[in-house]
Amino acid sequence: MNSLRQILFLLGKDLRIELRKKESLVSMAFFGALLLVILNIAAGVDNQVDADAGAGILWVAVIFSAVLGLGRVFAREKENGCVAALLLSPVAPGEIFIAKALVNFILMVLAQLVLVPIFYVLFGSNFSGGPVALLPILLLVNLGFSTAGTLISAISAGTRRNEVLLPILLFPLLLPLTALAIKATAGVLAARPLFELRDQIEPMIAFGLIFSAAGYLLFPFSIRED
Amino acid sequence: MTEATGAPFLQISGLRKAYGNLEALRGVDLELRRGEFLCLFGPNGAGKSTLLKIIATLLRPDSGRIRVLDNDLQENPEAYRARLGMVSHQxxxxxxxxxxxxxxxxxxxxxxxxxxxxxxxxxxxxxxxxxxxxxxxxxxxxxxxxxxxxxxxxxxPELLLLDEPYTGLDEHAARIFGEQLRMLHDNRRTIIMVTHNLRRGMESATRLGILARGRLAYLQEKDQVDPASFEALYFQHLEAS
Incomplete structure (x- = not known):
C-alpha cells in the first residue's frame, strides 16, 4: 500500500511538471506530426499507400517522437541532482522504475491521441480498418516501449552523450517489437479481426512483460553510481 | 551548544572503496555518538565525498561495515534512509x-x-x-x-550529511546558512559535514577531523583543538596532497 502511494507521488510530480512545462508532450506531438506530413508529401499526389506501408509510416512517427519524451523524463531528475534525492529517500528503486515507466506510457498515449487522428486524416482514405481497433496494438507497444525505454534512458542519462546513446541502445532492442507492431497494425488497417493477429499480439504481450520484469530488477543497477 | 550522549550512534569500521586502480578510501574507522557534529576537512581527492556517499547509501563500499545504533546499514537500507537527510552543493x-x-x-x-x-x-x-x-x-x-x-x-532526520554545502555561496549567504546549521544542531541530531571552508566548519562542529589519502589522519574533540595548530596541520595536508 505504501509502495503504491509512493509510486503515485512520483507519478504525480512528473505529470505536474510535464503539464506545466509541456516540454516533452509538445515536442513529441510536433515531431511526430511533422514526420507524418513529410511522409504524406513523399507518398505523392495520388496518396496511394497500402496497409503495410501505412503501418510503417505510423510507427516511424510514433517511435521516433517517443524517444524525445523518454530522454526528458530522466534528464529532469539529473538536473540539480534530484536523482540522488530519490535514491536517498526510503523509496525502493523498483518503485521509481514503475513510476517513470508509467510517466512514459502516459506521455506516449497522449502523443498518440494527436498522431493517430493526423495519420487517419492524411492516409485514412486508403484503409478500411478504423482507429479504435488499433487501440490494443498501441497499448501493447506502449507497454514494451515505456518499460524498455525507461531502463535504457536511466542507463544513458548517466553518460555525457545521453541524446545520442539513447536511440543507439534503444532502437535495436525495440526492433522485434516494432516489426511485430507493424505487422499487426497492417492487419488492423486491412480490417482483419484481432484474433487473426494473435501471432503478433502474443509475442508483443510477452515482450512487454519481460521488459517490465527486467526493468524492475535491473533498474537499481542502472541508476546507481556504482 | 550541545553535548553528545549515549552509546555510539554511528560506527564505521574498515571502510574501503576504490574506483578502478584509484583507492578513494583505504580503511576508515569512525565512531560518532548521538548529537555530535563532525566536520571533516581534507584536500581534493581525499575521499571525503566518497565517505559521505557511502554513509548515505548512494555508493557501496568494497569492504568494511557501517552500523547505525547496532543495525547494519545493508540489512534494511530503506528504513535507514528514512532516518537520513543530506545537503549537497546541489x-x-x-x-x-x-x-x-x-x-x-x-x-x-x-x-x-x-x-x-x-x-x-x-x-x-x-x-x-x-x-x-x-x-x-x-x-x-x-x-x-x-x-x-x-x-x-x-x-x-537523526543523521544529517552535509557535502560541501558552502560551495558557491557568497559571504552573506554563507553566514545565513551557518546560522541555519547551528539551529539544526540539537541533541537528537548527529551531523557530518565535509567542507573546505575552515572557518565555517570550525564554528559549527563539535569534533574536527582531517581525511587525507583515503585515511582519517586526524580526529579530535573541538574543545581540545588549538585552532592555529589545526589550521597549520590542515595546510600541511593540503600541501602534501
Missing amino acids: PFVYQDLSLLENLEFYAALYGVKQPRKRALKLLQQVKLIQRCDMPAGDLSRGMQQRLSIARALVND
Whole structure:
C-alpha cells in the first residue's frame, strides 16, 4: 500500500511538471506530426499507400517522437541532482522504475491521441480498418516501449552523450517489437479481426512483460553510481 | 551548544572503496555518538565525498561495515534512509516546482502525515515562507541552499550529511546558512559535514577531523583543538596532497 502511494507521488510530480512545462508532450506531438506530413508529401499526389506501408509510416512517427519524451523524463531528475534525492529517500528503486515507466506510457498515449487522428486524416482514405481497433496494438507497444525505454534512458542519462546513446541502445532492442507492431497494425488497417493477429499480439504481450520484469530488477543497477 | 550522549550512534569500521586502480578510501574507522557534529576537512581527492556517499547509501563500499545504533546499514537500507537527510552543493530540488510543491512532494515520499503542514513549517524555519509559491529555479544560490536544508529536514532526520554545502555561496549567504546549521544542531541530531571552508566548519562542529589519502589522519574533540595548530596541520595536508 505504501509502495503504491509512493509510486503515485512520483507519478504525480512528473505529470505536474510535464503539464506545466509541456516540454516533452509538445515536442513529441510536433515531431511526430511533422514526420507524418513529410511522409504524406513523399507518398505523392495520388496518396496511394497500402496497409503495410501505412503501418510503417505510423510507427516511424510514433517511435521516433517517443524517444524525445523518454530522454526528458530522466534528464529532469539529473538536473540539480534530484536523482540522488530519490535514491536517498526510503523509496525502493523498483518503485521509481514503475513510476517513470508509467510517466512514459502516459506521455506516449497522449502523443498518440494527436498522431493517430493526423495519420487517419492524411492516409485514412486508403484503409478500411478504423482507429479504435488499433487501440490494443498501441497499448501493447506502449507497454514494451515505456518499460524498455525507461531502463535504457536511466542507463544513458548517466553518460555525457545521453541524446545520442539513447536511440543507439534503444532502437535495436525495440526492433522485434516494432516489426511485430507493424505487422499487426497492417492487419488492423486491412480490417482483419484481432484474433487473426494473435501471432503478433502474443509475442508483443510477452515482450512487454519481460521488459517490465527486467526493468524492475535491473533498474537499481542502472541508476546507481556504482 | 550541545553535548553528545549515549552509546555510539554511528560506527564505521574498515571502510574501503576504490574506483578502478584509484583507492578513494583505504580503511576508515569512525565512531560518532548521538548529537555530535563532525566536520571533516581534507584536500581534493581525499575521499571525503566518497565517505559521505557511502554513509548515505548512494555508493557501496568494497569492504568494511557501517552500523547505525547496532543495525547494519545493508540489512534494511530503506528504513535507514528514512532516518537520513543530506545537503549537497546541489540543491536536489525541481526547478519547475514551487518551493512548497517541492517540500510537499518530498514530505509525502517520506510518509510524513501532513506533508503540506510540514512543508510550510520548514519554509518558515528557513525564512522562505514568503516565496513559497515561487518556482525553485527562480531562487538565488543562497536561497536554494536554504531550501535544500528544508528538503533535507522533511523527515526530521537523526543523521544529517552535509557535502560541501558552502560551495558557491557568497559571504552573506554563507553566514545565513551557518546560522541555519547551528539551529539544526540539537541533541537528537548527529551531523557530518565535509567542507573546505575552515572557518565555517570550525564554528559549527563539535569534533574536527582531517581525511587525507583515503585515511582519517586526524580526529579530535573541538574543545581540545588549538585552532592555529589545526589550521597549520590542515595546510600541511593540503600541501602534501
